[in-house]
Amino acid sequence: MTTKQTTKSVTFLILGAGGDLTQRLLLPGLGSLLAVESDREVQVIGADRADLTTASFRALVRDRLKKGGADAKTAGRIAGKAHYIKADLLDPSALADLVQAAEGELVVYFALPPAISMKVCAQLEKLDLPASTRLGLEKPFGADEKSARQFNKQLQRVVDEDRIFRVDHFLGVSTVLNLIGMRFANRMLQPIWNAEHIERVEILYDEDLALEGRAGYYDQAGALRDMLQSHLLQILAIFAMEPIASLDPQELADLKAQVLRATHIWENNPKEYAQRARYTAGSINGRSVPSYVKEKGVESSRNTETLAQLTVQIDNNRWAGVPFVLRSGKAMGAPRKQVIVYFRDVPHLPKGFIGDHTGDAMIIDLKPGRVSFKLSMNAEGDPLDLEQKTLSADLAGAQMTAYGEVLRYLMDDNQLLSVRADSAELCWKIVAPAIKAFEQNLVPIQQYKAGSDGPEGWLADDSVAIGQESAELTSTSNKGRTARTTTARPAKG
Numbered sequence: 001m002t003t004k005q006t007t008k009s010v011t012f013l014i015l016g017a018g019g020d021l022t023q024r025l026l027l028p029g030l031g032s033l034l035a036v037e038s039d040r041e042v043q044v045i046g047a048d049r050a051d052l053t054t055a056s057f058r059a060l061v062r063d064r065l066k067k068g069g070a071d072a073k074t075a076g077r078i079a080g081k082a083h084y085i086k087a088d089l090l091d092p093s094a095l096a097d098l099v100q101a102a103e104g105e106l107v108v109y110f111a112l113p114p115a116i117s118m119k120v121c122a123q124l125e126k127l128d129l130p131a132s133t134r135l136g137l138e139k140p141f142g143a144d145e146k147s148a149r150q151f152n153k154q155l156q157r158v159v160d161e162d163r164i165f166r167v168d169h170f171l172g173v174s175t176v177l178n179l180i181g182m183r184f185a186n187r188m189l190q191p192i193w194n195a196e197h198i199e200r201v202e203i204l205y206d207e208d209l210a211l212e213g214r215a216g217y218y219d220q221a222g223a224l225r226d227m228l229q230s231h232l233l234q235i236l237a238i239f240a241m242e243p244i245a246s247l248d249p250q251e252l253a254d255l256k257a258q259v260l261r262a263t264h265i266w267e268n269n270p271k272e273y274a275q276r277a278r279y280t281a282g283s284i285n286g287r288s289v290p291s292y293v294k295e296k297g298v299e300s301s302r303n304t305e306t307l308a309q310l311t312v313q314i315d316n317n318r319w320a321g322v323p324f325v326l327r328s329g330k331a332m333g334a335p336r337k338q339v340i341v342y343f344r345d346v347p348h349l350p351k352g353f354i355g356d357h358t359g360d361a362m363i364i365d366l367k368p369g370r371v372s373f374k375l376s377m378n379a380e381g382d383p384l385d386l387e388q389k390t391l392s393a394d395l396a397g398a399q400m401t402a403y404g405e406v407l408r409y410l411m412d413d414n415q416l417l418s419v420r421a422d423s424a425e426l427c428w429k430i431v432a433p434a435i436k437a438f439e440q441n442l443v444p445i446q447q448y449k450a451g452s453d454g455p456e457g458w459l460a461d462d463s464v465a466i467g468q469e470s471a472e473l474t475s476t477s478n479k480g481r482t483a484r485t486t487t488a489r490p491a492k493g
């Protein structure tokens with residue numbers, strides 16, 4: 001892929017520069033961007049209450065940029081002109097000083113808890129910001145539809161919507177963007193991308209990570225808000241949208257919003273459309289994991305789920321009647337990050353053939369990237385005996401991290417990868433009935449052992465089989481990046 005070099009100089013003002021997000025994701029993300037585009041002119045200004053100095057911040061920037069992949073010279077160049085300003089971010093005069101320090105275009109990135117971001121925004125509103133100012137923000141964008149709307153209004157009082165970048169780093173994952181390219185560049189996929197040919201779609205993101213010391217945030221959120229409401233609905237919107245004419249940010253945002261407006265939970269009984277569970281003590285690849293409720297900072301009476309599954313439908317001409325299953329869990333034994341498209345059975349199998357001809361599917365592994373097709377074909381031996389075979393190709397690794405990708409678009413003032421205000425609000429609207437059902441305990445909270453695949457019976461047998469096969473393929477996928485075929489395992493049960 002060719003990469004665009006830019007000479008635009010940007011000041012990247014990180015509010016909350018002393019925090020975990022800056023160190024773990026933002027600076028390494030910037031490092032991975034600089035690894036590809038080393039000429040970028042970025043002045044990093046960190047601001048926080050934390051007791052850092054410009055010298056210690058520069059050391060941190062250098063280290064994290066290198067961790068992200070930037071070469072030593074580039075990391076040194078960017079770190080050498082970085083600054084740290086100890087400031088109370090709720091103090092308007094401190095904010096004014098920060099803005100004054102900016103050179104070139106200004107990107108203000110909120111690496112702050114949402115409630116503080118909202119208050120800082122109220123202060124920013126009073127300042128005379130440079131015309132080029134862009135705001136970058138992390139999820140959650142509000143806590144429900146109403147607060148998301150208020151937050152959006154607050155942001156739009158600071159700058160116009162076309163300068164607000166709501167970051168969902170999944171939109172920077174190369175395999176997610178590839179959903180658009182693959183679907184619209186392949187003649188064979190276009191006619192079958194609808195309810196006439198597709199029976200069910202699953203969007204799964206099971207992680208082997210557990211809480212990782214994030215109780216302060218996660219115990220208030222849970223898997224439904226943390227993953228399904230945001231990342232997985234964004235994937236669904238991209239997967240299901242109508243054909244796009246060009247990668248125009250407004251057009252993409254319009255098409256995503258169109259899908260999200262038509263998306264609703266599957267039916268009225270919460271037990272039919274939602275499931276939740278949390279992990280108990282167990283071990284993942286030899287690492288022992290305490291029970292979720294024993295983790296520091298967890299309030300067990302909150303009943304926070306660490307695994308959630310939700311079935312939604314898209315009430316439009318293309319997708320009516322097709323269940324879309326969204327699921328994500330923590331502390332799972334086998335990481336499973338897939339979009340699975342299950343095809344309907346053929347209308348007629350020529351008489352005389354025997355064997356298995358059902359369960360054809362397309363599997364898009366998001367991480368590591370791979371696309372597989374499960375197809376019915378003639379097996380060894382009897383030519384009339386059909387069997388399910390998997391044809392699979394690994395996708396080359398991304399050139400930069402997902403954060404690097406979203407930062408690139410943010411620095412370039414291109415909103416293609418950002419979440420527009422209406423989408424942020426719609427995503428809350430879609431999950432609202434499930435959140436309510438969880439809060440009212442209408443959906444029992446189940447348990448699963450850390451390191452397991454979650455409670456039995458949540459996913460259909462064919463999905464369980466695909467998961468097992470995928471885990472096997474993943475364990476061998478680094479040996480080569482060529483297409484291969486394997487014989488699928490028989491479905492469980």
Ligand SMILES: O=P(O)(O)OC[C@H]1O[C@@H](O)[C@H](O)[C@@H](O)[C@@H]1O
Nearest residue numbers: 139169170207209226227231402
């Ligand atoms: O797999 P990635 O890119 O780290 O993204 C998953 C993470 O995404 C974050 O947005 C969630 O808050 C985390 O809980 C989750 O682990």
